[in-house]
Structure formats: structure tokens, C-alpha cells
Amino acid sequence: MSKIVFIGGGNMASCLIGGMIANGTPSQQILVSEPGEEARQKLSDLHGVDTTADNQAAAGQADLLVLAVKPQIMGAVVKDLAPALSHKPAVISIAAGIPLSALENWLGTDIALVRAMPNTPALVMSGATGLFANSLLTEQQKQIVEQLFQAVGIACWVEREELIDAVIAVSGSGPAYFFLVLEAMQKIGQELGLPQDTAEQLSLHTALGASKMAIDSQASAAQLRQQVTSPGGTTQAAIGRFEQQGLEDIFRQAMTSAVARADEMSKDFSS
Ligand SMILES: NC(=O)c1ccc[n+]([C@@H]2O[C@H](COP(=O)([O-])OP(=O)(O)OC[C@H]3O[C@@H](n4cnc5c(N)ncnc54)[C@H](OP(=O)(O)O)[C@@H]3O)[C@@H](O)[C@H]2O)c1
Incomplete structure (x- = not known):
């Protein structure tokens, strides 16, 4: 033992x-x-x-x-x-x-x-x-x-x-990215008229549900997104705006910054 x-x-x-x-x-x-x-x-x-x-x-x-x-x-x-x-x-x-x-x-x-x-x-x-x-x-x-x-x-x-720095950028710091998205969805849900509690419950359970679907499904995240994005529908209107504003590039810059900071920290704490 x-x-x-x-x-x-x-x-x-x-x-x-x-x-x-x-x-x-x-x-x-x-x-x-x-x-x-x-x-x-x-x-x-x-x-x-x-x-x-x-x-x-x-x-x-x-x-x-x-x-x-x-x-x-x-x-x-x-x-x-x-x-x-x-x-x-x-x-x-x-x-x-x-x-x-x-x-x-x-x-x-x-x-x-x-x-x-x-x-x-x-x-x-x-x-x-x-x-x-x-x-x-x-x-x-x-x-x-x-x-x-x-x-x-x-x-x-x-x-x-070196890939541990990539792990830090994806999953180590990742929970905070999702908290940030939740914060934004809750704030804007309220701006659109929902009571605070309702905006919180809807956004939290949407995150849980989307994550469960992605874990349980054989389909990739991109395929799942396409499945829920009807042409000309509300989701497409929102996703189109994310893409137009360069969401993927914002994530790339953010996660690259996390990797750079992890590298600096390795140097700071190694002596
Ligand atoms: N929490 C997370 O989500 C998370 C995620 C990834 C990695 N980590 C890593 O996990 C490590 C621990 O994090 P944590 O959140 O568990 O921190 P924590 O709650 O502060 O635990 C560290 C413990 O070590 C004790 N300690 C201090 N000096 C010590 C000594 N000389 N010998 C033995 N124990 C001593 C501290 O006691 P006192 O409080 O009395 O000083 C404290 O109870 C960190 O290196 C962190 O980077 C944490």
C-alpha cells in the first residue's frame, strides 16, 4: 500500500x-x-x-x-x-x-x-x-x-x-473565461429586461446544458454550433456579430498572453 x-x-x-x-x-x-x-x-x-x-x-x-x-x-x-x-x-x-x-x-x-x-x-x-x-x-x-x-x-x-503552458491557457485559466462570459450574459440579460435572478439562472443552466451536450455528443463543438444555428435565425444573428468582431482572434490573443505569463512565472519562481 x-x-x-x-x-x-x-x-x-x-x-x-x-x-x-x-x-x-x-x-x-x-x-x-x-x-x-x-x-x-x-x-x-x-x-x-x-x-x-x-x-x-x-x-x-x-x-x-x-x-x-x-x-x-x-x-x-x-x-x-x-x-x-x-x-x-x-x-x-x-x-x-x-x-x-x-x-x-x-x-x-x-x-x-x-x-x-x-x-x-x-x-x-x-x-x-x-x-x-x-x-x-x-x-x-x-x-x-x-x-x-x-x-x-x-x-x-x-x-x-512546454505544453503545460498550453494547459494553463486552456484549462488552468479557462474557468475564468467562462465566468467572464457568464458575467456579460447576465449583465446584458438584465439590460434586456430580465430580473437578475432569472438572468443568472438562465445563463448558468445554459452553460451547464451546453457543456453536458458537448461532453455527451460525438459531434464536435463546431458541429453542435452549426446544428443550433438556423440560417436567418436569432442565433445566426448573434454568432455573425461575434465573428465580425473577431472573437476567435480575441481568444487567441488572450490565451497567448496566458502562455507568455506562465513562461515569465517559471523564470520568477525557479531560483
Ligand atoms: N486552488 C486551485 O484551484 C489551484 C489550481 C491549480 C493549482 N493550484 C496550486 O496548488 C497549490 C496549492 O494551492 P491552494 O489553493 O491549495 O493554496 P492554499 O489553500 O493556500 O494551500 C497551501 C497550504 O500550504 C500551507 N503551507 C504554507 N507554508 C507551508 C510549509 N512550509 N510547509 C507545508 N505547508 C505549508 C499553507 O498553510 P498557511 O495557510 O498556514 O500558510 C496552506 O494551508 C499552489 O501551488 C497552487 O498554484 C491550485
């Missing part, structure tokens, strides 16, 4: 632990190291897991070590852990902006490393995670890592580490 140790017991760690336990991982298999006493109590009350405030002692027991602290403190935390990892557990970082080269600088190149990019909907078990591993991750470790993230949504491996 692999011991899974979390360094940092905040929102994302708690959500991954909840997902794993709901999927059948025994709570005794999980240990969390977290400085906050209140946070430790909450984790053991909520999930029945063991907790500690001693990162090194916890890491020393790990078969799989999940680094779940903020990117800004990752360097200091990992350098401090390094002496406790001579048994070479697989190490997963979920921090945005920490490249594997930084983890290798702090931990050495002879350790299996995974860079994971989950997103906020993991907190409601509907996450989308991109994963990249170095060549030392075994097939068995790969399966455990997949199970960990599939417990809170879907998980996809990417072939090159």
Missing part, C-alpha cells in the same frame, strides 16, 4: 484527498504536513487522515509526495525537504509556474517527478488536469498519479513540458 504524503494541506490538497477517499483510497494511506493547527484539525475531522507539522518526517514516509504549497514558497519548502528524500519517492508538484528543471535543481535529477496543472473546478469534483512526467516515473506510479487526479475530474498527459 503506497503512502501518499501531502506537503501543504490547503484547498487543493483537501480537494484531492476528498476525491481519493471517495474513490476508495483508505484514509490511513494519506498523511498531510501542514503548519496551521486549525487546518490540520479540519483535515483530520473532514477526511480522517493523519496530519503533522513536520515536513521532513512526513516526506521521509512518502512513496508518493504531493507538493501542494504556493509557488512563491515552493523553492524554500523543497530545498528543506531534499535531505528526507534519499529513498526517492515519486514527487508531484501541483504549483503553477514551477518547471521540472527547478525541482531537479532542488532535488537532483535521479528522482521521478510529475508536474500537474489542476484547475479550480477540481474543488467541485469537475476538474481538468494536465500532467507531464520526467522519464523516471514508472508505469505503476503513473497509474497512481492518474487515479489521484481522476478522483477530482479528468486528467490528460502531455508529451512535452
Whole structure:
């Protein structure tokens, strides 16, 4: 039975632990190291897991070590852990902006490393995670890592580490794009005369329904859009205006900016 140790017991760690336990991982298999006493109590009350405030002692027991602290403190935390990892557990970082080269600088190149990019909907078990591993991750470790993230949504491996920046642009930052669209639809729905509550309910359930249809259907997003766009109808009037205003290009510029920022952050947090 692999011991899974979390360094940092905040929102994302708690959500991954909840997902794993709901999927059948025994709570005794999980240990969390977290400085906050209140946070430790909450984790053991909520999930029945063991907790500690001693990162090194916890890491020393790990078969799989999940680094779940903020990117800004990752360097200091990992350098401090390094002496406790001579048994070479697989190490997963979920921090945005920490490249594997930084983890290798702090931990050495002879350790299996995974860079994971989950997103906020993991907190409601509907996450989308991109994963990249170095060549030392075994097939068995790969399966455990997949199970960990599939417990809170879907998980996809990417072939090159640079593609994690594309994952950040699509799914990492993606929830906020949809929130922005919802904000606009709700605001304009009200401008068109709908009560606030009605505009909110209609837009939220439209987003849910469209997403469910796209997930359940064999058809592509473009085909689904064409199916609901009758020539000369209201949807065509709206879509035509989006296209005329260059919506796709606005998305291209926005997502390219996200990639550029991810690259800058990698440099900022790597020392
Ligand atoms: N939340 C998301 O949706 C999301 C999505 C993708 C990636 N991530 C990544 O996941 C990581 C965690 O994010 P989060 O949202 O879970 O943040 P969080 O709620 O702030 O959790 C981080 C936890 O680490 C604890 N911590 C601080 N210093 C520590 C130390 N020296 N040793 C061990 N634990 C320490 C913090 O305790 P204190 O509060 O007492 O300082 C806090 O409980 C980040 O790197 C973030 O980039 C998060």
C-alpha cells in the first residue's frame, strides 16, 4: 500500500484527498504536513487522515509526495525537504509556474517527478488536469498519479513540458473565461429586461446544458454550433456579430498572453 504524503494541506490538497477517499483510497494511506493547527484539525475531522507539522518526517514516509504549497514558497519548502528524500519517492508538484528543471535543481535529477496543472473546478469534483512526467516515473506510479487526479475530474498527459503552458491557457485559466462570459450574459440579460435572478439562472443552466451536450455528443463543438444555428435565425444573428468582431482572434490573443505569463512565472519562481 503506497503512502501518499501531502506537503501543504490547503484547498487543493483537501480537494484531492476528498476525491481519493471517495474513490476508495483508505484514509490511513494519506498523511498531510501542514503548519496551521486549525487546518490540520479540519483535515483530520473532514477526511480522517493523519496530519503533522513536520515536513521532513512526513516526506521521509512518502512513496508518493504531493507538493501542494504556493509557488512563491515552493523553492524554500523543497530545498528543506531534499535531505528526507534519499529513498526517492515519486514527487508531484501541483504549483503553477514551477518547471521540472527547478525541482531537479532542488532535488537532483535521479528522482521521478510529475508536474500537474489542476484547475479550480477540481474543488467541485469537475476538474481538468494536465500532467507531464520526467522519464523516471514508472508505469505503476503513473497509474497512481492518474487515479489521484481522476478522483477530482479528468486528467490528460502531455508529451512535452512546454505544453503545460498550453494547459494553463486552456484549462488552468479557462474557468475564468467562462465566468467572464457568464458575467456579460447576465449583465446584458438584465439590460434586456430580465430580473437578475432569472438572468443568472438562465445563463448558468445554459452553460451547464451546453457543456453536458458537448461532453455527451460525438459531434464536435463546431458541429453542435452549426446544428443550433438556423440560417436567418436569432442565433445566426448573434454568432455573425461575434465573428465580425473577431472573437476567435480575441481568444487567441488572450490565451497567448496566458502562455507568455506562465513562461515569465517559471523564470520568477525557479531560483
Ligand atoms: N486552488 C486551485 O484551484 C489551484 C489550481 C491549480 C493549482 N493550484 C496550486 O496548488 C497549490 C496549492 O494551492 P491552494 O489553493 O491549495 O493554496 P492554499 O489553500 O493556500 O494551500 C497551501 C497550504 O500550504 C500551507 N503551507 C504554507 N507554508 C507551508 C510549509 N512550509 N510547509 C507545508 N505547508 C505549508 C499553507 O498553510 P498557511 O495557510 O498556514 O500558510 C496552506 O494551508 C499552489 O501551488 C497552487 O498554484 C491550485
